[in-house]
Amino acid sequence: MQRQQPIERDLVLLGGGHTHAIVLRKFGMQPIAGLRLTLITNLVDTPYSGMLPCHISGLYGFDESHIDLRPLTRFAQCRLLMDEGIGLDLANQQVLCKNHPPIAYDVLSIDIGSTPATLDVPGAAEYAIAAKPVPQLLKQWRQWLTAVEADPAKSRVLGVVGGGVGGVEVALNMQARLWQILDRARQPRDRISIHLFHRGEAIATGRNRWTQKHLARLFKQRGIQLHLQENVTAIALAANEQRLVQCESGLEVACDRVIWVTSASAAAWILDSGLATNDKGFIQTHDTLQTLHHPNVFAVGDVATMVNHPRPKAGVFAVRQGPPLFENLQRWLTGRSLKPFIPQRQFLNIIDTGTGTAIASRGPFAAESRWFRAWKDHIDRKFMRLFTDFPAMTATQAPLSLASAESTPPPCAGCASKVGGDVLSLALRRLQQAFPAVADWPAAADVVVGLAQPDDAAVVRVPPGQLMVQTVDYFRALLDDPYVFGQICVNHCLSDLFAMGAVPQSVLAIATLPYSSPRKQADTLYLLLAGAYQVLAQSKTPLVGGHTTTGPELALGFAGNGLVEPDHLLRKGNAQVGDRLILTKAIGTGTLFAADMQLKAKGRWIEAAVASMQQSNYLAAQSLRQHAATACTDVTGFGLVGHLLELVQASEVAAELDLTALPVLPGARATVAAGIVSSLQPQNSKAAQALQNQRAISHHPDYPLLFDPQTAGGLLATVPPEQAKAAIAALQALGYANTCEMGVIVAAAKPAQPITILS
Structure with missing residues (x-):
């Protein structure tokens, strides 16, 4: 019987951006034996920037315009941890998370995108809707559409701050969607007024002059009011819950909603991470996509800037970085030299107008056509099929081997399959540090012999006049996230006690850890038990002992003891x-x-x-x-x-x-x-x-x-x-x-x- 390759190295992908989506698909097709993949993301549905404007206009549905990371990670045999990175411990090679314990890595890649800049403008954070994170934008957008549909006769004003390509597409496509509602209700389109505020002399910054002039004409034709060379200095709450956009020139415009689509900025924690950053806070990388001073940390997409080849923050560059990032990650892990990547200087940019046409530009050339809209639709749908149409994998596909992989003897059975004492000590020591209040839980007084004493079995006291209720459950992991799986598993076990009216007194754990190095076993065991303790803390139920073994896959179970007075037994x-x-x-x-x-x-x-x-x-x-x-x-x-x-x-x-x-x-x-x-x-x-x-x-x-x-x-x-x-x-x-x-x-x-x- 073929056994699973022991886990030797951890590659952690922080963020579910376009680049990492491509990398995951490629790892699914070309795995590395002994490598454990982990994706940390707070979005299971990651929006595809190429389709987002047309999702706003109603052309694409939610599923058409979002990459579902769940089946993608399943295909790549990657752990999916639903969480958000908030820092790095570079010395100990750990990602600090908002809701999980620190996640260890041997190699790290960061692709967390960016957020709109200057949200520190007074009132902007409170009264404007930031274009990112996209789920919040879409939620607010759906709510406003519902309000417009409920009362289409009411006049409304929409403000868009930022006249780059992103702001232009948002304004055009939001207008197109609102027009659809007004047309169905047989209301005049001028019920909706749109104002775009931009500090530059022309909209669509970075595009050629024809595109900028053409867009200005298009805005005029469609009644979108342009406020150029206007620096927004504040947003205040006006009468009737409107937002008053205030500019440095003295211009003030009352809007019902304000969308903030300014230039990109990096997450605040990046500056404190210890990684090299530029003056705008973006992670600096070499041509190999490695960070400047930490060769085992890579960064791509909007959060990163290539020192030798800086490029605009655009989805096209994130997509192009996918294949070279995958190749260099594989090269790093298998001990081969890395290859430099030089992104193109010019690229095809297509701006969707929301009304069936698109403006295509590359270098000095540009034009508007329905054919460009159809062409972009073909390109985008082909790209999205990468994450829904997965190739069938065959057993004959031999994975690559890690550079550090050594020949290990076959795992033993019986007591020799137990996890080593050092692993247990390390995991339990971390657990005691993370949950110091366990000793003060009421049920702890009933524990005569528990984890603190090196005896052969746990001993608990049964108070007089009460009955002992016992149960046990054990099953294979249905999730790749050991922390969340620990929570689910102990919930499942304790429910038997709750159903009989009992109060949990203590639990024993039995865990099977995947074949891996002792350090990685300790990390997995700690995550399992830390998740369990999050649930045990609610009922203040101490863990008094257990058993750990190794096997081909993660599994966990608990034996629980509960107490109940005889006349309260259900x-x-x-x-x-x-x-x-x-x-x-x-x-x-x-x-x-x-x-x-x-x-x-x-x-x-x-x-x-x-x-x-x-x-x-x-x-x-x-x-x-x-x-x-x-x-x-x-x-x-x-x-x-x-x-x-x-x-x-x-x-x-x-x-x-x-x-x-x-x-x-x-x-x-x-x-x-x-x-x-x-x-x-x-x-x-x-x-x-x-x-x-x-x-x-x-x-x-x-x-x-x-x-x-x-x-x-x-x-x-x-x-x-x-x-x-x-x-x-x-x-x-x-x-x-x-x-x-x-x-x-x-x-x-x-x-x-x-x-x-x-x-």
Whole structure:
């Protein structure tokens, strides 16, 4: 049996820009054995700058104009960490993150883009909408479009600050979209006025004179008012919630919205990172795309400036840097000399007018034509297909080898597969430093022997008059992010305790770490346990011990102990006729992650599922107990019907389940409709024998979701009818937004078929 190559080196890609998207695709086609890829990004859908103006004008939909990084990272066998870099520890080779512990790297590449400059102009940050980050711009834009559609007869004023190519395209395409709304409502187009403020003498800075003059004529034809050589000095809040754009000349214009599209600036933390930067804060790089003083750190895209070949901050250069960055990263990792990259001086620039034509310019030549719009559409769609149409990979494709890779003996089994003592000590020491308050948690007083003592087993005290509730769960990682996986896994385990009314007292961890060097094993173990501790801290549950081993893939589990007073124990067998069924979370994780494995799930679907799985059932269980819950179970591997069946059989009752009330995670209906289900689905579907009306309901599109296995799913509880509304309101107030009443408990007329599905 072929074993996985041990992880020897870490390549971390910080930022999901165009360059890194290309690099990921190429790594998927030409991997390096022993290399672990990690992408850190706060956007799972990264906007493609070439299509963004036409997305604003409505020509392209969201998916057409955004690169979905989730299937791309899956194809590249790359860990995806949804987070934002806020600094670097160059001495220890770590990326400092906003929400994750530091992420170690051997080689780092930075492609985090830029933000509009001069947002420190008084009032700009408060009252203007920055062009970047793009998701915030699009969110505000959609909200304004909704307001215009609701009242198209109202006159409105839009201001755009910045007359470079970006500002020009924003103004033209926003106007085109607003005109569409006014035309449909049969309102005159002059209901919308647009003002563009630019400190230069001509718009489209950097383009040839014909393009600049032609755009000025086009703006005049379309009624966009140009304010040239006007330096915006402040934006103030005016009457009727308008924004007053104030210029150095004394010009003032009241606008309903102001879009800030000025020249680019670098993230503030770059200046404090220790990397060499220019006077504008951009990272300086050699021709090889390496930073000046840290050869294992590369930088590309808008955040970087090549010292010998400075170029404008434009998407075309980021795209062109993809292949040379990939080649030089591979050369660095495999011990070969790097190749210099010299970007072109002139490039084809196409400005979309938003009305079916485009202006193409290169050097001194320029023209406007519908053919240019069609040409650009062909180019952009071809580029975007790189990230949706992945080539089939075959087992015969031999990966490259790392320069430092050494021949390692086959991994042993039995006790020899355990993780070394140094690895455990390092990970636990970091854990104790990160969570020093654990010793003060109330349950810590019950720990007689735990992690602090080098004994063979943990020892905990059971307080008199209480029962010990025990559970265990263990499964392969469904995410490449060990920190988030740690949170999900411990949530899944503790839910068994919560469902029985118990308060967690302690947990033991069992982890399988991928074959790798001791240092990398320690990093992975720390991330796993740090994620778990984030959840354990909510219920103040100490980790008292565990077991670690190595294997071909990451896996994690927990054995949990809980305490409960005998008369507070919740059992599946106590549901009463007339009780209402309450479900606290949406379902669909099984089909979504099955689709994710097939590269057919959208990143935003998976992120919504992850957010649901990260939500602990701790507060939900407390609330249900306060509302006199009679029976409870957690919805996990057996699916909704499977767990409900256990409950009604134990209680010797029946249930009517309202399928129309079923809360479903985003995307789950689409993946089920595509025939994508979990590998456990066929076994779960055997529970359909317990449905009184299986044949009548089996055609319903949501029917397969009744058997979908859940990871870290919600609680399914029965409460007295007089408590149902209050219980649902309380749970929703606690953040369980999808909580709903799913049905009612009835007398068991047919014990062999105790569940009826209503639709």
